[in-house]
Structure formats: C-alpha cells, structure tokens
Amino acid sequence: MALKILDSCINCDMCDPECPNEAISMGQKIYEIEPDKCTECVGHYDNPTCVSVCPINCIIVDPDNIETVDQLAEKFVKLHG
Template sequence: MALKITDECINCDVCEPVCPNQAISMGPEFYVIDPNRCTECVGHFDTPQCALLCPVACIPKDPARAEDHETLMQKYLRLSAEKTA
C-alpha cells in the first residue's frame, strides 16, 4: 500500500526531506503523498521513514492503494531506473 497523510498533519516539515522517492510535497493545506512514487521506503529502508519520524502519527497506509511487497519493489526499481536515465 502507498501511504497517505491525513488532515491531522501539522506541517512540521519532517516528512518531505526524508522521503527517498520525493513522493511527499506540500498540498493546498498540508503535505500529501504521491501514491505513484510512494514505495513505503521498500528498496531504501525497512520502515517508512515519514511515518517513523512523524510527531503526530498522521501517516497511515492508504487502504485504497493496496500494494504487496513485490509491487512496491517493482515501483522502486522503476523509479530508480528513471533517476539514472
């Protein structure tokens, strides 16, 4: 699953710089996660860094974006290939 940021976000700026896939950006009111770039840090870390560091625990898995580990790994590989191209 991709992660999502809920409206409980306090815009503390902790999540955006730790995302290895640049999936987090400022939305109209609070930070948002691009589900096409979110790999839950698969390929980079054992734990999603944004959720780990979030001081208000507002970054759950998005049930609307169910993805297994293999799918997340394929997304990571695709994003890695785009970086080198």
C-alpha cells in the first residue's frame, strides 16, 4: 500500500464507501487503510477514488510503503481472482 490517512481525518465517511476493495474502515479514532487490501484502485479506476473524494486531502502517498503498479496489479488479482 502506498496510501495512508493522516491524523487530520475528520471522519466524514466519504472514502469508505468509495473503496472497491473494502480496504478502508473506521479505526479507533480515524479511518484507516488496510495495506493487504489497498491496490490504489489499480484494476478498478485510473486514480485512487478515496483521494479524489476526500474533502480535506488527508489521504497521501505513504513513503514507507511504496508499491509498483505491477505489485498493485498482482494484489488486485489475488483479491479478485
């Protein structure tokens, strides 16, 4: 996963229903992205939908978890066979 939700998340609930992999869920305080399910929408859309619907731009690329498009595509195939 190369995306993460920052602590500035306001829990607006815009990202959760948009995620085609059901990778986003409510954590203890803010929404969180499950790395094993996040494909950054590869296989579904051209761009991550959670990023495009976030009203405060609190979903960013996680520099500690960069994945290539090929890795994300592999993950998509594993999730959706």
